[in-house]
Amino acid sequence: MIPARRWVPIALLVGLVGGAAVVRVQQQVDASLGPLQQEVDELYLPSPEWVKRLSLGYDGLLACVYWTRAVQHYGRHRLEAWEGGRPSYALLYSLLDITTTLDPELLLAYRFGAIFLTEPPPGGPGRPDLAVKLLEKGIAANPDYWRFWYDLGFVYYRAGDYQKSSEAFHTGAERPGALPWMRVMAAKVLAEGGDREKSRALWWEVYHSTDDKAIQTSALNHLAGLKVDEDVEQLQKLLKRYEEQTGQPARTWQELIQAGLLRGVPLDPEGYPYRLMPDGSIRLRPKSRIVSTLARSD
Amino acid sequence: MPALELTELTKDYLVGFWRKRPKRALDHLSLAVEEGEIFGLLGPNGAGKTTTLKLLMRLIYPTSGTAKLLGRPLDDVDVHRRIGFLPEAPYFYDYLTAREFLDYCAQLFGLTRDERRRRVSELLERVGLKEAADAALRHYSRGMLQRVGIAQALINDPALIFLDDPMLGLDPVGRREVRDLILELRRQGKTIVFSTHILPDVETLCDRVAILNRGRLHGLGHLDTLLKMRAKSHEVLVSEPSDALAAALARIAHGVHRAGDKLNATVTPEQLFAAVECVRQHGGRLLAVTPVHTSLEDYFFETFGTEKVPELAEKS
C-alpha cells in the first residue's frame, strides 16, 4: 500500500504533463486532419428521405442537429468570404432540405434558407431558385403561415422577377394574419419594379419579423448598404462638381472639404470613413460587412 | 398419516447437444416419513438428495411419480405455509440485511407487522445473529449465511422442515447448536428431513435414514437395523483371562486385543458360539458380548465399493 503523500504528487504530475501532451497532440491531429474532415463532410450527405427513415421517430431531435450544422456551415463559409475567400456554400441547401424533411414545422429553417440562399456571392451562393424550392416546400407543409409568402415575394424581388414577386405578395396578403400593406406592396412592385424605398421597407420587415441573430444582422447590413448606396450617389455628384470646378478629379476628401463641398470626412453608417480610390471609385473600409451595390469593401 | 410420502418419484434430465439423451437423476424413489421423525437422506455426491428436495419444493418438476407433503399433493402451493426449507449453500439477497430479509420472508406468509417483528427478533436471537442483524448480507460469512438460512426456514413455524446440508460451513460449536436445534424441533413435534454428509450426525440424530446412490434407494430404515444387517462381528470382552484362554481365543477369533487386564476378541457371528463356549470352558469371566456396528463409512464403502465415499467431516 503506497502512502498518499508519495503517490499524490506523482499522480498529479503525471496527470498534468500527460494531459498537456494529449491536448498538444490532439491539436496536431486536428490540423493534419482538417482538410480530410471537411472533404468527408462535403462528400457524404444522405438523402433527406433516408435520414428521416433512419431517425426512427426521433426526427425532431435530428432536425435540430442538421439545423445547427446548416447554421455552422453558413457561418463558416461567410467567415471565409469576409477573409477574402470565395466560398461555395455548397451544402447549405442540402442541409436545410434535410432539416425541413425531418421537421417540416421548423419554420426558421425555411426563412433562413430564403434569406441566405438568395444572397449573392460573397455573402451566399446566389441561388434564388433553391430558395424558392425550399419556400414552396415550406408552404406545402405549413399552408397557413403567411410569412412564407412574404419571403417568397422578397426572394423574387431580390432576383428581379417583379411579376412573380407581386403575385407572391398578393397571395400572401390573403392569408390569415398577413400584414395589410402586402397588398399595397404587391401592386407597387408590379407597377414600379424595385427601388431603394421598397427594399428598405422589405428589409425592415425582415428585421422585425425574427429574433434569429444571423438574419437580423444580415438585414441590418443590407439596410446599411442601402444607405451607403445613397451616400455614394451623393458623393459621386460632389466629386463630379469638384472636377467641373477645378478641372481635376479630387484625390482626397480634404480637397472637397477645402472646396466647401463637404463639411467633414464622410462616414459610413458604421462610422468608418469612406475610401476615395485613385480611379475615382468609392469604397467601404476593408472587411466591412455592409452589403452595398455601389461600394465594395475589399 | 405420514408427514411425507414419495411414490415412484422419478426425474430425468435431457442431456447432450440436442437434448435427446435422458439422464436419470432419480429412479422411482418411494419412501414415507412419519410425523415427528428425524429422517436422514444420505448418499454420495450426485446421489439425488438435492434433486429429491428440489422436486418436493417444486423447483423442478418430476418426470413421473408423485409425492404428498402433509397429506397434500405436490402442486398444492398452500401447504408451503407449513413447510420450511433450507437450501444447500444458500445465497440470499446481498443488498438486504438479515432483519430485512427475514421480514420479507415473513411478509410472504401474510403475517401482520407485529407478528413479523416478533418472529424475526425471536429467530435472530435463536440462531445467534442478533448483533449482526442490521448488516447487509453481502458482508456475512458462510456460517452466518447458514444461520440466516435456518432462520428463514423456521420463520413460519413449520410442521415439516427440509434441511439440505444444514451443518455446511459451521464450526463445531455451530454444528452442536444446530444439532440441539433439530432435537428441540423434534421435541416440539415437528418432522425434520435433512440431507448431510456428516455421518456422526446421522448416527446421533436420525431415527431413520434413506441411503441413495445414483438416484436409487439402496437402503431405508432405522440406522442400527441397517447397520446391524451388515454387522459382521461381535466383540467378546473377557476379564483377567488365563494364558490358555487367551491362546484358545486367539485361535478362534480373527482378532484379539489386550487392554490392561481385559481381553477383547473379535469374532464373526459363526465363531461367536465357539468363542463363548471357549471362555466358559476355561473358566474365564465373560464381561460382555457386543455386536460391532459397522460405521456408516464402512457401510458405504462396502455397499458402493470403490465409488466415492462421502468425506467424513471432523468428528466433533
Add this chain to the structure above:
Amino acid sequence: MGRIGAIALNTFRETVRERVLYNLIVFALLLIGTAILFGQISIGVQTLILINLGLTAITFFGLAIAIFIGIGLVYKEMDKRTLYALLSKPVRRYEFILGKFAGLGLTLLVNVALMTVGFYAALFYIRGASGPENFPSLVAIYFIFLQLLLATALALLFSCFSSPVLSAAFTFGLFIAGSFSTDLLALSKAVQAPWLEGVMRALYYALPNFRNFNISTGVAHGHGVPGVLVLHNTLYALLYTGLVVAAAVLIFQNRNLK
C-alpha cells in the same frame, strides 16, 4: 399487502440500492441542462432543442434502466438461487413474475418523475412561467413511460430463459425494430411482390410498435395531443405488455430451475 406487493416492494428496494441508477439520472439531468446551452447556438430553436433533447434523454436513459435491471430480474434469482428460498414459501410462480414486473415498473415511475422535474425546471427557465403549452410535454412523457413498461416486459421475458447479454441485445434490438415500424409499413407498400408485402405487414403488427408513443417532434412545436390517441396508446401498451408478461409467466411456470 399481498405477496405480489411484497415481491414488488423488495424489487424496488433492490433497484434503489443499485448505485448505477443514480449515475444514469445524473447524466439525464445533465443532458437536459446542457440542452439549454445547445440552444444558444441558434436562438429561435432553443425551446425546440430543449424539448426534443429532453424527451429523447428521458426515453433513452429510462430505456437503459429498464434493460439493465430488467435483464437480471429473473435471471439473477435463478442464477444466484435466491429463488430456492423464495419458492419454498407459499408463493406462486406467476406471483413472482408479476411482483418483479411491478417492482421495476415502480422504479421506472420514480426515475421518470425525477427526470420530468428536471425537464420542466429547464423548460420554465427558458420559457418562463407555466401555461397550457407546457402540458403536451407531460403527455409525451406519459407515452415514454408506456414505452418503458413495454421494454421492461420484454426484458423480463428474455430474463426468464436467456443470459443477460443476450437479453439486453434482444430487448434493445426489438426497441429499434419497433421504432422502425412505420417505415416498415411504408416500405411494404413500395414493395412489388405481394407475398413480401404480406410478410412485412405481419411483421409490422407483430413487432412491439414503439413508434406509436413517439410524439416529441409534434409536442416540441406545441401541438396538442388528441385524447383518442392517449386512450388507444394506453390500450395498446396494456394489451401488448400483458401478452408479454403472460408469456413470461408461462415460460417461468414450466421452467426447471437449475
